[in-house]
Structures are given as C-alpha cells and as structure tokens.
Amino acid sequence: MKINKFLKTTVAAAAVSAFAGMASADDVEVLHWWTAGGEAAALGVLKDDLASQGVGWQDMPIAGGGGSDAMTVLRARVVAGDAPTAAQMLGFDIKDWAGSTGNLANLNSVAEAEGWDAVVPAALQDFSKHDGNWIAAPVNVHSTNWVWVNKAALDAAGGKAPTSWEELVTVLDAMKANGITPLAHGGQAWQDATIFDAVVLGLGADFYKAAFIDMDEDALGGDMMVEAFNRMAVLRSYVDDNFSGRDWNLASAMVIEGTAGMQMMGDWAKGEFLKAGKTPGEDFVCIRFPGTQGLVTFNSDQFVMFDQGEASDSQMAMASAVMSPAFQSAFNVVKGSVPARTDVPNDAFDDCGKKGMADFAEANAGGGLYGSMAHGHANPAAVKNAIYDVVTAHFNGEYDATEAAEEMVNAVLDAQ
Amino acid sequence: MSRISQDNAVAGSRMTRALIYTVLIFFVIYYLLPLYVMVANSFKPLDEIRGGDLMALPNVWTLEPWRDAWSNAQIGVEATGLKPYFMNSFMIVIPAVTLSTIVGALNGYVLTKWQFKGHGAVFAMLLLSCFIPFQIVLIPAAKVLGFLGISGTIQGLILIHFVYGIGFSTLFFRNYYAAFPTELIRAAQIDGASFMQIFMRILLPSSGPIIVVTVIWQFTNQWNDFLFGASFSGFDSTPMTVALNNLVNSSTGVKEYNVHFAGAIMAALPTLFVYIVSGRYFVRGLMAGAVKG
C-alpha cells in the first residue's frame, strides 16, 4: 500500500519537476496552530514521515484564540485564491468550510484503500465526511470532561475520588475546609464553557444531545438547564476571586503546587503536570467529571485538504501519513490526547492516556461519544459563541439561573 | 528668594525641584514596571514562575530562556527559535518604511508647494485613511493581493504596509513642508530647477527631522503589526510578530513564560533601539513640524 503510494508520489513528483521551477508543487503547505512546545515537535514526526516519502513540508503556523486566528488567516488565504494544501480544523468549522466553498479535496480513494470507515468512530466521521465523502483526516481526539486532582489534596479531603455530583460537592467542601482553593479555574469564555459542557453532560447524555446538538428549545430553556446553571453557581463558589482572565496553565499550576484541589480541563492539561515532573496516580489523579463516567465529550483536530488539482498526490500521501497508526500513537502520546483510530496499540501511553483510550473506546461502543459544545463540535461557531456569552455572563454573575436559561434560548435562536 | 532660570523653567525652589524629581522618578517606575516584570521573569527557571511571586527577582538566574527563544524554541514544526524570522521582518519593514517615507515626502511636497485645484480634498482623503480599522480591510485586501498574484509573499506585505502607511507620512511631511518658505521654491524655479531637482536639492536636505519622525512612526507600527503579517504572509515570509505569537499564544501547549518574555523582549529590540538611538532627534523632529507647535 505504502509502496504503491510512494511510487505514485514519486511519479507525480517526476512529472511535475519536468516543468522548470514547479518542483515545490509537490510540497504540502500546512496551516495549523500547534505552534509551540511538545505538540509542535510531535507534528515534526509527520513532517519527517512525509519527507521520507519525498514530500516537502511548508509550515504555516498561526497561533492564538484556540485556532480562531488560524481560521481568519485561512479565510484570507482562500479569498486570495491561495489556499494552503492542508489546514488544521475543528468540528463545525470543517462543516462550514465544506458547506460554503465546496473546493475541498476528496480523500475517498485513500480512505477506501486504507479502510478508514472501519477504524474511525462514527461520531468523528460525522465531521470528517461531507455528503458521504471523506474530506478530512482526523489526527486525535481530545476529551474534555476530565478533572485533574491533586493527590495530596484529595487524600486530605477523604481520599476517595468523587463519582457523583453530590460526592464532588462533598470533596470540594472538604478541600475548602482544609484551607485551599477547591477549584482552580481560569475565567475565559471557553474555560467556563468547558466546565459547563461537563455539568450539562452530568445531567444526562440525552439532555446534552437535546440541548447542544439538536438545539431543542425546550431543553435549552427547561428546568434541567436551570439546574445546570445552578450547579455552575455552586462550582463558582469554590473558585477563588481572582479567576477571571487567568490562563488555564496557571490554573493547572495551582493544582500542581497544591494551592488548589482540582481543575476541570481537557486532557491537554496533563502536559503541564508532566512538565512539572509529576506522575499520574502518585502526584495527581485524572478522573472523569463526576456523573459522566462512560461518556466522553470530545474535540478532534483534523487536517482538511483543499482541492489543488495535480498536487493531490501529495495530499493523499499526507492524509495517509496522518492516519498511520504509528503517527497517531507517536503524536498523541505527546499531545495528551488519544488516537482518532480505535485500533492503535496503547503501549506507549501512560496511565491517564490508557484510561483515556479505554474511556474513548467504551463511550464509542456505548454510544456515549458526543462532540464538545465548548470546543465547536456540537454546533456551529455562531451558536457556540452565543452559548459562551450566556454561560460566561452567568458565571460572572450577570444573570441568575432562570434568566440564564431564558437568555440561552434567545441567544441560540438568534445565532442560527 | 525665588529663583529664575533663563529658560522656559519658571520659578522653583529647592522644595519644588525635589518634588518634581520625585514625581518624575515615580513615573519612571510606572513606565518601567511591566518591562521589569518581563525582564525579571525571563531570567527565571519555569518552576520559579509557576511557584512564586512574579514580582520578585529570580532566585536562580538562568540564560536558558533567552537561548531557547533565540534558537531552540519550537515555532511550528521547526525548533528554530525566533532567529530566522527577524530577517523576514526586516525584509518586509525596511522597503515598506522606505517607500512610504519617500512617497509621503513627495505627497507632502506636492500638497504644499504645487497645490492644484482639489488638493485639499485629496489630502483629506489621504488623511482619513489613517483611521480605518485594519480588520475591515482584511478580506478585500486578500482578494486584491490574490488578484495581483502576490498573496503570501513578502512583496504583498510590503505593498499592504506601504499603502496603509501613506496617510500618516503624508500628514507629517505636509505639515513640515507647509512651514518651509515657498520663496525658495520660486527662486529655484527661476533658476531653472525642475520639479524633482527642487525636491532633491532643496527640500530633502532640510527634511532630516521629519524623516526621523516618519521613520520611527512607520517602523514601530509596521514592525509590531500582527494582523497583516499573519493574514498575508506565506510559510517563508512569516514576520517576527507572527512567530512570537506562535511561541506565546499556543492554546493547548505548555506555556513557558520565561521563554515567552525573553522572546518578547528580543522581538522588541529593534524598535527599542530605534527609539533610544533617535529619541533626541524624535523630539526635535516633532518640534520641527509634526505637532506644528
């Protein structure tokens, strides 16, 4: 398979380089926002992989705003008629792009040849395919309903990891009594929404789906939603007063240092703990948000290819490389996420990583895999941001729970 | 006894002098504090930042963050540090500053010494262009650059910076040349000097101060630009600020604040250098025209 691909690529390269000065047409230009530290280094694995196939890599990293700056740049590039070969994208952005330009490359040939349909969970395929055609190669799956707990603080608060909302409140109370900040949190809209995701999911997978994915009015403004906001208010009471605007890394640092008990954050937070020399299971524990065991809210980074005529061979090579189990393992070990393929061996992963992979497989099998609202995998950007507005306003005390639920309906309707 | 000095300084006793110095020093501290935070933290190991007081001096001094930011840090897939991006920025900013200064000087010359019917309206239109928020022009500018086939190139960025720099340089030069005696231009015309000769031989040699002001202004704005740099650069023309942003702003990566601060100071060095070296000429240049004092 690989050899076949390799041959094809080489032939294409030879054909192209026959035209003077066109040699770079065989390179891939990749727009992404994995710009710093380990994840960028992990992407280097992909680059080297492609290099070994004779495909050059032109790096086009744009950091900022969880990919939003990269999307701005992508728009400028596409409008200028100078689309990159491949671009990192998230969730509904892929759908929006597929819907509005239509000039995305079709990856069906490589997908069929490599059997992607069988190894990529249906929930991911929903984003990777448009009109039944493969348009994106998923790299990873982050799950966002994690809680990162300082082991010492947990031991001091009874030692038992909470498994339900009530137990969570008990642990938080105990931590408060012990004189630490129970919940480390950064007051940025997406962080607030990340917690909100977990809280809503904790009230039931059906409710989560109805509210965020189906955007059902009754669910958005109903009693359950009021309860969700009430729970947010409870969590708010465990957060210190200086939370607003804090970067998530600094919140993680509070847990690492033991000045705070826990943080509710996606699996990328693990990197901070590891970087600080902490060991999973010994210094900190990772648990699912209490009440969401067996369920996973995910966000998945995918590479979307833009249709570029004859250069498509290198795009196929890249798609194939992204989906190779070796890269999926290598990349995700570093990134803290789990592979998008379900058939990747877990040998290389640490405890939390193994747990993540197991949870992911379990949720996939049990139908408990949902796109994260906070990370643009449940609804379009306009709706997502409208929900952000309400959640953040409530978390900062602008609305009470009832008002927030009402406002939620208005905001979501308005944004559609 | 009140003391009178011979300059603008008005009466001031020993007490008021002391007070003035106190206030001035207070503001020195105010202006330096953020820089202090950046510098102090750029010499700390990351543990110390995570653990402790951000306002304190480092317990352990380390140059590691600076070395990392310069040549080791991951910027995208390459672990090159900021080093290679400096050259890109210079390649963009130097031509763009030069162009917009020269064109601004010519415009100011025409608008003051060769006035024609409607010169006021033309100047008004150029001046108003200073106030357009750049976010507005992003999409249409992308279209135009694409049409010209220079999207994602250094030339494209030079064009964009040049165009949006015209307004301010024209304003500066126009105000400066307005005070320049028109008799000299007439005299030169009688001597048979052409349009360009008059500009090159008479106006330009006495434009030193305003050139300094314009260059500082344009250099700072263009060097620090992020929006255009990010939107219109290609993989091999990425300017400094975009690289810095990539270093600093990754959302799910581990944040190495010490490296970020070292990188930030590094990125600011050219502009700081320009300000400190030409600071004295800057005030003189402003005096000579930009503020029309």
Added chain:
Amino acid sequence: MKFLIQRWIPRLVLAPSFLLVVLFVYGFILYTGYLSMTDSKMLPSYGWVGFENYSRLFGLRHWNTAVTNLAIFGILYIGISSALGLFLAILLDQKIRAEGFIRPIYLYPMALSFIVTGTAWKWFLDPGIGIENTMHAWGWASFHFDWIKNRDYAIYTVVMAAVWQSSGFVMAMFLAGLRGVDNEIIKAAQIDGASGVTIYRRIIIPMMRPVFLSAFVVLAHLAIKAYDLVIALTGGGPGRATELPATFMYSYTFTRNQMGVGASSAIIMLIMIFSIIVPYVYSELKSGDQQ
C-alpha cells in the same frame, strides 16, 4: 511642452498614492458596506438582505456594551494620556538634568507590541500574583486592587495599560511644543507678575492648541484600533465587560462566522470615526490654507 509636463508632474506624482488609497481604503469601505447588506456568514456571499444585519446588530447586548466601552475608553484614554503627557512634558521641561535618561524611558512603551506586554500587565494587575500580592508581602495587608477581575472596573484597567503605552509619546509631542515656545513670552509674563502655575495655565497651555489637536488624532486613531490590548489583557472579559467595537467586529466576522453582522458593525464604527475626525481634517485644511 516642457511647461505642460511641469504642470502635470505634481499630479502624476500624487496619483499613485491617491489611486491606491481610493482602492485600498474607500473601495474596501464600499465593499464592506455592501457585505453588510448581504447574508455573508463564513465567507463573503452576495445574497441581498437589506438592513437586516443592522437591526440584528442593534439588538445585540454586546454591541451596546462595546459602544459604551469605546465611549468610556476613548474619553478616558485620550483625556488622561493628553493630561499626563502634558504634565510630564512640563515637568521634564524644568531643566531636568537627567532628561536624556528619563525621556526614552517614558517613550519606550510605544515601541512594544501588546502581544506580550499585555501578559506582563495582566500579571501585574492580577490581585493573586501581581501588585496586590506584592504589597501584601511587603506588609500592606489592606492594599486592595482587583479591578481587572471586576466587571464594572475592568475597562479602567484597559485604560491604564493603554495610557501606559502612549502617554510617553504624547509627552514627546508636548515637549516639542513647549520647546517651541518663545522664551520672551515667558519673561513678559514673569514681569506681568504671573506665577509659574499661572504662566502655564493662562499662556503656555493655551498655546499648545495645535499639539492637542495632533495628539488627539494620534490617540483617537489608537483608541479606535485598540484590539491587541483588550485581547491580551482581558480577552474581552470578565464576561464581555471589556468588549470594544474592534474586538466585536473581529469576533463576529471571523470567529462567529457572522460576517454580515461584522461588516455592519464595521460600517457603524466608521461612521462614528468619521464624524469625529472629519471636523479635525476640516480645521486642518482651513489652517493649512491660511499659510
């Protein structure tokens, strides 16, 4: 023939700038005006919807917050920067020995990009790790400064950082103005018996009128474009309390995929800008004609 060429050369020299600006500024404004009446979402599209985007815009709470914030921010920022710039320039004009040392320190913030000084400011203002924490550590236990965390006061911290960045530049402009004042006028006022304060209040400061105007233009232009600052300092928060029209426009156009609404906010913003700047330009032209 040569005479004719000479007559046209000035216009030819000006023409490229003029055409570029007509296209890149006014053409783009028209284009944005057109987009604001279309159903553009993620990319420009050309389905005509009339004024629907505008009515949507005015119904948005954030937009009102953003406009109110711009008013607060703009007035305070321009006012304080001018006042502080003038104040420092006056102090620095008192034959200060260390002027050469102090002036660049006041001036340097203008040279820095907010991509990172924003972080330094954010830390500095953060009660948990910044100045409040330091004051507590030094034993001033009652020191309290948490504006950046407070919905009602956060916009003022944005003003603080913005003033920090540009007041030194304004100082330089005023210093230049003060240095241009005829010494004899000050002597005359001294003989008239005016005290130092009176001389500044009644004579020198009124003479700084053109400097105030120039400073206003520079500051207004920075206030309108304030984007990096807010993003780096507060990210528009707490909640959406420090949203400004520039951040609003960016987020609707590019992150919320509601380009039509973003374009309409841009047009409203331009109308606001031009209604402030046009009178200035007019007065600039009038005074230019007098020369």
Added chain:
Amino acid sequence: MASLTIENLKKSYGTVEVLKGIDLEIEDGGFLVLVGPSGCGKSTLLNTIAGLEEITSGDIKIGPESVAGLHPSQRDIAMVFQSYALYPNMTVAQNISFGMEIRKIDKAVREEAINKVADTLQIRELLHRKPSQLSGGQRQRVAMGRALVRDPQVFLFDEPLSNLDAKLRVDMRTEIKRLHKRMGTTIVYVTHDQIEALTLATKIAVLKDGYLQQFGTPDDVYNNPTNMFVAEFMGSPSMNLLTAQIIDEDGLKVQLSDTENAPILLPVEDTPAMRSYVGKQVIFGIRPEALTDPEGADRTAQNVVDAECLIEVVEPAGSDTFAVTKLGGKEVIARLRADAQVVPETYTTLSFNMGKAVFFDPDSQLRIR
C-alpha cells in the same frame, strides 16, 4: 519714577563670566541706552535689571532700594521685548491688562487703563484682535502698550525696533522719544544700533565682552571715545582709524605715510601726553564729517588743515557725498557737501578738522589725552 544704580555687577554662567563688574547710574527720568556688538552682555545686563536672571555679585538699586533677588513683578518695571512676546491666545486688550489681572485690579480700572493706553498709542481699533492678526508695527505698539499701562519706575526695552523695516523703525524711534519726553519715566534701552543709541539716549553705556567700555552722554561717547572700540563702534560711517607717526617738526605733527604719495603732515595740539609719543606710532582717528571739502569745513573750528588727497570712489548719498580716499595705506571716508565737485581718480583738497581728531595708543588701544 526712580533712578537706577548698578554697582560692580557680575554675572557668570558656571565658569563663564559674561558681566565682569559693571558700574552704572542713571538719574530719575533719564534714558540709558546699552549698546554694543552681539554677545557683549547688554541683553544679560538688561535681564538682570528685570530680574529675569540672577546676579552673581554686586547690586542693583531702583531708587534708593536694592532689588537684587526680587521677583521681576516686584521690581516695578515694565519691559518691551524684541519679539514683542505678545500672548498669542489673548486679544490685544487682554494682553495689555494681563498684568493688572494678575494683581487683581478691578475690572473698571483695567478698562480705563486699557483705553488710556490705546488712545496714547492709537491702537483703539485693534483692542479685540489677536496678535496673529496684527502687522509688525501694530504688534510693536501693543507691546509698548503692555509696558506703558503698568506705569512703572523703569521701562526696559530689549531691541524693540530690530524686527521692523527701516521706515517704521525711524517712526517708532521718534515715537519712543516723544513718549519719554511726555512721561518722563526712566528708561533702559538695549540696542546694537548706534544711531538709535545716539538719538534716544541721555546716557549711553557701551559694552564689549562683559566690560563697560564707556559711559557718558551721547556727545561724550561720540566725540570723546575712551578707546578705539568705542570710536569705531559709534557713528556711521564709522570713524577712520589710521596708523600714523608723531613727529616734532615745527611743533607736534602727525605724519600719514603712503607708499605712492608724499607723506601728509598735520599739526597736533601739543600736550604732554602727545609729546611722549614723539617718534612712535599712534592710531590717528578722524570722523568722516571732520574730513571734508574746504567749503564745507566747520568755520568755528580752530585747527583746520588742508591736504591733497587722491579720491578713489565718490558716493553721492543725497544729503551728503561720501568720498573714499587712501591715507596711510588705508581706505578713508570723507564726508563732503552734497554739491561738492569731486571727480574719482583725481587729487582734491580735503580739510582736516584737527580739533575733532583723536589719538590712540596702538598697543593698549586707549585714548591718548
């Protein structure tokens, strides 16, 4: 009104001494003109009188009282500046009354004072204009008005006419003189224009390099200069200064030698001082008006001597004719009657009024008396 006394006044900036011990006294109602080339210290001296600059040592008295150390506003002086120094943001009326406003003088009183001054200077119709709307001459009047309205003990003028064109300058000069006559106030006036000095002053102080060169009446300074500098500086065209020899041949004579012509011998008053220079070089000074055509020579003069001189250039100047000749190897200007018949390149008889001639020691440059 008061007299002004300056005693051993010294002023230095750091180590640079700009006034090196000045002694002056002007009586009440006098008109003192400080004159000298630029950089001589005259403006500094005026500023120290005004109190705009501190003095290093010595004393300044207005009337019997020392004003050293007093703030300018407490010295009861008024000053008119070279650049007029009008407050650009105020109207003419406000400019004139600003000082009174500072002293919190009643508005009605102020109005009256403004009107009175405006009438005196004929600037009534300008009262509501801004300085930028005035011509140079009008600004000058306003600046004077601002000084007049204070009715001070001493008026100080710092080159007030130097920014005006020639005709206006002459008019204003006359006007200042008239004002001084009428008001009788003591005036100190700085100029580098020696004609202004001569026409206006009751006393002239000539300064150079921070030293007072001569202090006396205009007549004194003009006719009896104490040194070569004063002699050359005052008067226009300036005094002819020639190197000459004193010889004793039938009485003391001064001998002007020339390479081309036979030496000219002129008799000199025999004083012991002159006698001590016999056989030595001196500088012979004679003003152009003391060197004229025989018909135009001063008939009351005691000691007029004629000599043949070669005329090089003739410059008719309307009221006079100037003739340039060469004596003792130097160009010499003679002032002839307007209708004197002289032809260039010919020898003409010129009359030397030796009563007006002065002599200087070439080394010390001091007058020989």
